[in-house]
Amino acid sequence: MTSGTSINTPAAVGTLIRARRQDRGLSQQTLADRSGVSRKFLMDLEAGHDRAELGKSLAVLAALGLSLEATDPLPRGRDYDPERRDYAQTFTQLLADRDFEFAIKMLADYATASLKAGKPLLQRSPRLKEPHWSAALAGITKYTAHRLGQPAPSWTKRIKPLNEPWMPAESYRHVREPMKQLTMSETPQELAAMNVYIRERSLATA
Known part of the structure; x- marks a missing residue:
């Protein structure tokens, strides 16, 4: 069984998506096009904004004792932490x-x-x-x-x-x-x- 990373905040989801997109060399527009969403939606998602309804969805999951998991560990470092970002x-x-x-x-x-x-x-x-x-x-x-x-x-x-x-x-x-x-x-x-x-x-x- 693959050990995953617990995802329990919009910011964590945004961090993971942005890191994976950058690793694959995709622009936001390219990923948005492939996903069938607007670039604005993707930007909000990457920025961890709960206005994309993700925050409410995670709150419901948490209330049920559930969480999202990813097979990739969350990236760490200054670029992924708003309070340490350069x-x-x-x-x-x-x-x-x-x-x-x-x-x-x-x-x-x-x-x-x-x-x-x-x-x-x-x-x-x-x-x-x-x-x-x-x-x-x-x-x-x-x-x-x-x-x-x-x-x-x-x-x-x-x-x-x-x-x-x-x-x-x-x-x-x-x-x-x-x-x-x-x-x-x-x-x-x-x-x-x-x-x-x-x-x-x-x-x-x-």
């Missing part, structure tokens, strides 16, 4: 690949992981070449520091606000005017000060 490297790679959609998911992941860890996880500048994303990370770092009642890391003070308003979502899709207005009205002041606009509800779940 976010500077993660964003450098995602932006080099022009994977802006998943980069936005990682902005939320960074904010949530920082709040859970009790400190902004980017204590040093990520040194990104793209000023828009540098401003976004600086704003999120200030936002998480404020929520935690801490001073923001010194590197955030060196990042200048953008000259024009920017929404990361516009990196890969058109944002209609009503959604722009809603996003701007619900953006934390730390991000708005950098001229970057992301709804607070899209950032932090911790």
